[in-house]
Amino acid sequence: EVQLVESGGGLVKPGGSLRLSCAASGFTFRSYPMNWVRQAPGKGLQWVSSISSSSTYIYHIDSVKGRFTISRDNAKNSLYLQMNSLRVEDTAVYYCVRENLLLGSGAADYWGQGTLVTVSS
């Protein structure tokens, strides 16, 4: 059974840092690109970052470029999101998402339960 379990969320002051982790199991992690998608309270979904299976290709949405860094450790079946210089508008539930390239250009076929990041003074 595919499982994605996020951790590392919490309350942080503006300008602070957090590192999110996602533990993957039930599939060959090193074979899949992975994403982070976020959802602000009461709002819609926003794709944040993607990383290819071997970390060769990395993409971030413009609003987090220079502040967030996606990374992975295939030996540990783990995905990470280092978030620096956090802003109030980064407050959201952050989902770890598996991208499946066999599904029409890479649809997100498995999602974690999400971890809440709250940026507030």
Next chain:
Amino acid sequence: DIQLTQSPSFLSASVRDRVTITCRASQAISSSLAWYQQRAGKAPKLLIYGASTLQGAVPSRFSGSGSGTEFTLTITSLQPEDFATYYCQQLNSYPFTFGPGTKVDIK
């Protein structure tokens, strides 16, 4: 960046109704579109990929169509568990933007 719009943003329907949601892209994206369902308090679930292919065990009352810039998600005979918010997502180019969502509520 490719922008997606969805219409309607909200719809009220009854069980067994037929429902259609439209997603429009700001530029052509071929068939690189997915649809997701999100129930309250839950993570999104993939329904359709490649604009029209049903994922896994998704019930056949769900269907998708379209290519280029206009896409539709249709639910025939709405069931109680289908009351949720639906999002489209383009996978043609980064950033992989989502539509703003369509909330389907009980009439």
